[in-house]
Amino acid sequence: MGLVVVISLPLILFCLILGFGCYFFGKSRGRQEVRTNPQVYGVPAPPPGAANSYPSPPPPHAKPDSAETA
Template sequence: MGYIIVVSAPVILFILIVALAFYLLGRATGRRQSSTAPQYFGPQVPPPQEKAAAV
């Protein structure tokens, strides 16, 4: 039973460290991409027209 605990503890720590590294790398990549590419939610809104031109 002690052998399982001795082997599994470093494996669990290694998995946690790798998961944290992937999380941080993915967050950095996402932040870098979000600043370069604009978000498009739908078609562009036409510019507002003046009331004198509309009448």
């Protein structure tokens, strides 16, 4: 007993047209996004007028002398 698979020619053409359309639409949209909002990699610059945007580290913890505690 055999199995027959029927593939419609209009379905194949529709899938090809849809694939090319999505490809070209996505390509143009991606290029437009790069022009309008470029990605910048790296550490952000501090705002103007800020001498140091990072908070100062806490003072080091002073260890009590072992002779005074005994």
